[in-house]
Amino acid sequence: MTTSTSWVVLKFGGTSVSSRERWETILSVVQERLAEAPDRRVMVVCSALSGVTNLLEDVIARAPQAKHHELLEQIEARHTELADTLGVDATSLLEDELLTLERLALGASLVKEVSPRIHAQILALGELMSTRLGAAFVARAIRESAWADARTMLRATEEPNAPLRRRYISAACDAGVDEVLQARLAADAARVVITQGFIAGNDAGETVLLGRGGSDTSAAYLAARLSAERLEIWTDVPGMFSANPRQVPTARLLRRLDYAEAQELATMGAKVLHPRCLAPVREHHIPLHIRCTPSPDQDGTVIAAQATGQGPQVKAVSAKSGVTVISMETLGMWQQVGFLADVFAVFKSHGLSIDMVATSEAEVSVTLDPMANALEPATLERLHADLNGLCRARVVEGCAVVSLVGRQVRSILSQLAPALKVFEEQQIYLMSQSASDLNLSFVVDEAQAERLVGKLHQLLFGEQGPDQVFGASWEELSGRVLPQLPFEDAWWRKRRDELLKIAEGGAAYAYNLDEVAAQADRLRAMGAVDRVFFAIKANPNPEILRTLEARGVGFECVSPGEVEHVRKLFPTLAPGRLLFTPNFAPREEYVLGFEVGAMVTLDNLHPLEAWPEIFEGQEVLVRVDPGQGAGHHRYVRTAGPKSKFGVSADELTRLAELAAAANLKVVGLHAHVGSGVRRAGTWSSTAVFLEQCREFFPDVRWLNLGGGLGVPERAGQQALDLQAVNASLEAFKAAHPELELWLEPGRFLVSEAGVLLARVTQLKTKGAYHYVGVETGMNTLIRPALYGAYHAIVNLTRHAQEPEIEAEIVGPICESGDVLGHARWLPTCAEGDVLLVANCGSYGRAMSSRYNLRKPAREVVLGELKRPSNPGQ
Secondary structure, eight states: OOOOOEEEEEEEOGGGGSSHHHHHHHHHHHHHHHHHOTTEEEEEEEOOOTTHHHHHHHHHHHGGGTOOHHHHHHHHHHHHHHHHHHTOOHHHHHHHHHHHHHHHHHHHHHHTOOOHHHHHHHHHHHHHHHHHHHHHHHHHHOSSEEEOOGGGTOBBOOOTTSOHHHHHHBOOBOOSOOHHHHHHHHHSOOSEEEEESSEEEOTTSOEEEBOTTHHHHHHHHHHHHTTOSEEEEEESSSSOBSSOTTTOTTOEEEOEEEHHHHHHHHHTTOOSSOGGGHHHHHHTTOOEEEEESSSTTSOOEEEESSOSOOSSEEEEEEEEEEEEEEEEEOGGGTTOTTHHHHHHHHHHHTTOOEEEEEEOSSEEEEEEOTTTSOOOHHHHHHHHHHHTTTSEEEEEEEEEEEEEEEESGGGGHHHHHHHHGGGTTSOOSEEEEOTTSSEEEEEEEHHHHHHHHHHHHHHHHTTOOOOSSEEEEHHHHHTSSOOOOSOTTOHHHHTHHHHHHHHTTSSEEEEEHHHHHHHHHHHHTOTTOOEEEEEGGGOOOHHHHHHHHHTTOEEEESSHHHHHHHHHHOTTOOGGGEEEOOSSOOHHHHHHHHHTTOEEEEOOSHHHHHOGGGGTTOEEEEEEEOSOOOSSSGGGBOOSTTSOOSEEGGGHHHHHHHHHHTTOEEEEEEOOOBSSBOOTTHHHHHHHHHHHHGGGOTTOOEEEOOOOBOOOOSTTOOOOOHHHHHHHHHHHHHHOTTOEEEEOOSHHHHGGGEEEEEEEEEEEEETTEEEEEESOOTTTOOHHHHHOOOOOEEESTTTTSOOOEEEEEEOSSSSTTOEEEEEEEEOOOOTTOEEEEOSOSSSSGGGOOOGGGOOOOEEEEESOOOOOSOOOO
């Protein structure tokens, strides 16, 4: 008979039960869970004290030689010390367990061995002793609490054909709902039950273990048998991360995963969860929460049936060490029926579980996971000998599996290509793409794994900020690096009072002309760059354009409207300062470009094939696709076969023929790989590519290297090193002095000069989520919704206050995507506070709309036009 009792199962690991401070946290968590619901009961599953299981393993190793006595003293001392701090009596509580340990060790010293059955009994004592102490401590605060023996609640599944060691040391249990256990516990008065992880009982009443790390699995079994509403795994880290945070401090917390993703991460090396613990909760749809005992207020990771971010995405880089590769080679396997069955039967006969498999016509390679196998030298020697009867086998030890874990990995292989270059000089023993499409894995030398993980994580997540999937970094969560206020030296911090006054009139873009001029001067100071053009699509504000024109900057236009806008502002602008770059435009736009004297760029064969007469006797630039893009989002990568821009390199011969037929001179070549690039060598690489294309066009004298110069978007990001960019271009120019080099940036010139100001309208809390609403949204700034772009956000009103809440910053537009910033740390906000969104000088007001018939933010210009004495253009 089922009961109405609601259970929450809490599992605490070794470091979480090893001090009074941690037990006080456990007590506090238990009390919170009891207070959440009147019929709530809590089961607390505990590991042995940190390090004690290792000491017990040492006892097992030394007892046959009678060298264990000092270890027994250390184990007793560890527990006595904790008992003293907890204020409980170790002597009376642990008398039976310590006596049992002494007798078992003595018996091993007499018979000179430790059987698997005795091995299990000795290791189980760690959990039995830690829970005796913890239960006594909790009972002083919660009278309705009790200690329970896990061996009476978990029964091992009988495997009569399994090796003896496996049956006692790495057993499995039934994860079905246990109504008898539920009724038994319901009849007990205890609302809190403290029990052990790692251990269970078999049908003979003997102690068995669930394998190292089995406390997680114990907790999952108990949650399933009790039909718990949730399972919480409390450990010394706040959840699962995008990499091992102890090796990669910039790894980000994964806020929510589904069961399959978490299983893949745990299997591929994430040590926060034991892989076997997920199956029971998945089968019964029990949410699993990973929480941090040292920081109980942190939300951690939630694992449930449905996770956020269900599109194609890599969510983590993991590594699993201690892996052994077995390669089996024979020409006889080609078209041979049953070869794989024969060799796999050999593994089965040795009790070995195969992890990864890769096959070819004449070779099969597999990996053996140390988590699932006891890879003892003698076992591997016997395996090798038996396999050699069927093929030529080779054993490679000391390997590691480096994995990219995510969802629908196959569909984003092209996006992963740049990151996979880290494997160029590595010995790859095996590569596998999971059938579930949840991981792409590489088996490499173990010594290289940590370095490869670090490089991959930087390439894949170096620009990643907090959002619905990714939380704060390990550095921030661990307190080693305090959350930084963005851009401490930013101009807008010095003009706070002025900006607050502007915000009184409603949402506004504010532009600092001094910052625009300073950025222009930085680019004009680059000796290797002959001309700079501003891509006015970034921001066509007249005052910004006047400031740039005064600094000698030209203009790159992509539409007749932009051309008309520039010519109206600057009717005497020299033709050499106006670029026109239409894309899939109608015939009349090319005609207009030539009529106004602009330098026209061609990026397709169609105009020359369909309208050769309008190009007769003209000079143009040709935009060439370098074949691979770059940038912070796939929508801003403007090269490669999936980009609509540019003529592919294999069409240049045909374009040269068409140009000759139309008496058209190609005097310049242009390429642009994407936006937000901060790698200094990008533009010199583009220059090299374009120079190689000159063979088709002997009249070329200009190389337009595009824009895309990135700016820092988050605290701590490094700015693009313009000196390094210039140095690489000067090296190119020394080899090709006959060529002019041009740049056509957009964001770089104006992004940091602009901010968006918006007042707080409403506040809302839904569960664990805080929402801060502001007076304008995606109708004013669409980049976060369109590109997933990150803009730093600060509460300008409360700029001196410490962050207190993690909030979603949302606007008033009737769309779920109307979010200006995910998971931003802010002081507690109030209606009327002014939030400042940074780096809004580019692609902000220019991309705004009147969606929902709401007016976008207005524009306000700070500063006056100042003409330099020598503009230099």
